[in-house]
Amino acid sequence: MSKLFRAVIMGPPGSGKGTISERIAHSFGLKHLSSGDFVRENISAKTEAGVLAKTFIKKGLLVPDHVMTRLLLPRLEEMTKCSWLLDGFPRTLAQAEALNSACDLDVAINLNIPLETLKERLRHRWIHPPSGRVYNMCFNPPRVQGIDDITGEPLIQQEDDRPEALVARLRHYKDIAKPVIDFYKAKGILYTYSDTETDQIWPNISTLLSTKIPTIQSDARCASTH
Ligand SMILES: Nc1ccn([C@H]2C[C@H](O)[C@@H](COP(=O)(O)OP(=O)(O)OP(=O)(O)O)O2)c(=O)n1
Ligand SMILES: Nc1nc2c(ncn2[C@@H]2O[C@H](COP(=O)(O)OP(=O)(O)O)[C@@H](O)[C@H]2O)c(=O)[nH]1
Secondary structure (H helix, E strand, C coil): CCCCCEEEEECCCCCCHHHHHHHHHHHHCCEEEEHHHHHHHHHHCCCHHHHHHHHHHCCCCCCCHHHHHHHHHHHHHCCCCCCEEEECCCCCHHHHHHHHHHCCCCEEEEEECCHHHHHHHHHCEEEECCCCEEEECCCECCCCCCECCCCCCECECCHHHCHHHHHHHHHHHHHHHHHHHHHHHHHCCEEEEECCCHHHHHHHHHHHHHHHCCCCCHHHCCCCCC
16 A cells, blocks of 8 residues: 655754755655755745744754744645655654654654764855755865856855854754654664765665655655755
């Protein structure tokens, strides 16, 4: 019997969630839902939740759980006919519990990448804020240095990708992610991948998903967001 497939991908900043999500969306036809993109869309559209979210992000804080769930859950409810992969949500146990009340997950992918690797990657990360496209000056550089491939607009480096800011971000990530990881472990759906290279991790994730996804019907395979 075919069914919809629902997954989340977790990992610290720079662990490759965005990069691997794009590969999953492309290879398996799942819809890639980036909570960061939802937040940015709501900020641009000046929705009530977006205006509120901006006040926290400006201070370098995470958006409170009730604002994030108000932003995210209605979007998921619109996707009842889609198989999807959620990236960047849940970040806290309260968000994981809210998601659990809204839908059943099949898989939680957890990326466990060494700190030195994260620092090195984020030092080279450049982004195109309007689209959310992410480059790495070594791993996947743009065609012209400092310029987005599609629009020709300039790329920027995020303040909080600097190595000094990263250590604090990572410590904070570990504290809030641990209960979420334990929550998915207890449910028996946690798959953890540890390596320094996305290209080493990717074949293992691809194999896992090939065993989990084959029954998805073509009408449940939704196009990627990017
Ligand atoms: N569950 C979530 C998801 C997002 N955000 C907020 C904080 C982030 O600063 C912003 C953008 O989300 P991203 O996931 O794109 O942001 P990061 O830059 O933190 O992600 P990463 O470095 O992991 O790619 O939205 C949040 O508070 N809670
Ligand atoms: N050198 C290197 N860079 C990578 C690898 N995988 C991803 N990246 C880059 O590392 C940065 C962080 O990856 P991203 O997917 O944005 O991670 P996220 O923060 O977890 O979403 C980006 O600049 C990616 O292009 C890898 O295996 N090696």
